[in-house]
Amino acid sequence: MDTVPNAGAFDGVLGVTLAFAVAAALRDTPLPFALELLAFSEEEGVRFGVPFIGSRALTGTLEPLLTLEDARGVSVRGALEAYGLDPAELPGARVGGPSVGFLEFHIEQGPVLQAAGASVGVVSAIAGQDRLLLDFVGQASHAGTTPMAHRRDALAAAARFAVAAEDLARSVPGLVATVGVMTARPGAINVIPGEAHCTLDIRHEHDPVRAGALDTLLADARRFAGERGVTLTVTHKMAQPAVPMAPAFRGGLRRAASQVGQLAPDLVSGAGHDAMILADVMPAAMLFLRSPNALSHHPDEMAEPADVEAALRVGVAFVQDLAARGGR
Numbered sequence: 001m002d003t004v005p006n007a008g009a010f011d012g013v014l015g016v017t018l019a020f021a022v023a024a025a026l027r028d029t030p031l032p033f034a035l036e037l038l039a040f041s042e043e044e045g046v047r048f049g050v051p052f053i054g055s056r057a058l059t060g061t062l063e064p065l066l067t068l069e070d071a072r073g074v075s076v077r078g079a080l081e082a083y084g085l086d087p088a089e090l091p092g093a094r095v096g097g098p099s100v101g102f103l104e105f106h107i108e109q110g111p112v113l114q115a116a117g118a119s120v121g122v123v124s125a126i127a128g129q130d131r132l133l134l135d136f137v138g139q140a141s142h143a144g145t146t147p148m149a150h151r152r153d154a155l156a157a158a159a160r161f162a163v164a165a166e167d168l169a170r171s172v173p174g175l176v177a178t179v180g181v182m183t184a185r186p187g188a189i190n191v192i193p194g195e196a197h198c199t200l201d202i203r204h205e206h207d208p209v210r211a212g213a214l215d216t217l218l219a220d221a222r223r224f225a226g227e228r229g230v231t232l233t234v235t236h237k238m239a240q241p242a243v244p245m246a247p248a249f250r251g252g253l254r255r256a257a258s259q260v261g262q263l264a265p266d267l268v269s270g271a272g273h274d275a276m277i278l279a280d281v282m283p284a285a286m287l288f289l290r291s292p293n294a295l296s297h298h299p300d301e302m303a304e305p306a307d308v309e310a311a312l313r314v315g316v317a318f319v320q321d322l323a324a325r326g327g328r
Helices: 013-025 053-059 076-082 087-093 112-116 154-171 207-227 247-259 305-324
Strands: 102-107 120-126 128-137 176-178 182-185 195-204 231-240 266-269 284-289
Touching: 013 102, 013 305, 053 087, 076 087, 102 305, 112 120, 120 247, 120 305, 128 154, 128 207, 154 176, 154 182, 154 195, 154 207, 195 207, 207 231, 247 284, 247 305, 266 284, 284 305
Parallel strands: 102 284, 120 266
Antiparallel strands: 120 284, 128 195, 128 231, 176 195, 182 195
């Protein structure tokens, strides 16, 4: 239910409303299993730096994150308590007993379905990702009186790293690497930056490829720092393995799409989603909707009504097919 700064209206929220619409459409249909709607918060991880906080409550992996703090020093525990929730009740949120599985609806956030001329697509896997903080520390000094050979410019080292990340990702098929935040201190036009802090988000559907690329980039970062007499501290905030979606559910989505006359090509999700967390405790699958302008995390993010209707029809047919198969 949360989003990122300056974002659009469909990321996350559309999936919740579609799930509600599927449940509403099936309210008079007997099912051999319970049909529950889940709406998670803090999936993006913008506030506390770690994503999937809401869905981690269901898998029993949230408690270790309660001490994380946001930019104002508010912890996850404190935010929960301020909202009127009791962190001591978290164990009761864990999934217990047998579960048929989890289906998530989401806009694609990319161009694949648009290029294929398809309203919906079946996610084959969710790419793994690492998130890191890199702190470069050199020496602040006067911009006019310090010769170039004597400088310890932290921002120059960080800038070289950002370009290296882009260059490497462009050269490795399927790899994406992003330096999304960079700050420099003291932040004056006539002062050499003594500190620079940046983030790295790196993703690929194959874990060995991502790990190898990350090793290369961290070696580059150390080299850029060393060339400038700058120290480097790396904090690994998150390492999320790639997660394949459940084959049986993928097959069910393809059957459902065919039944309602929809193409449903397979595609990899480069974005992380709650489905990759729930996949640890039950079969999980995702249905993507076309993003007409291939934008997301942007105000121009879109979803066409016809594509939303197609996703709804596929979702209803999927649950009906699952029920006919006894939840398998």
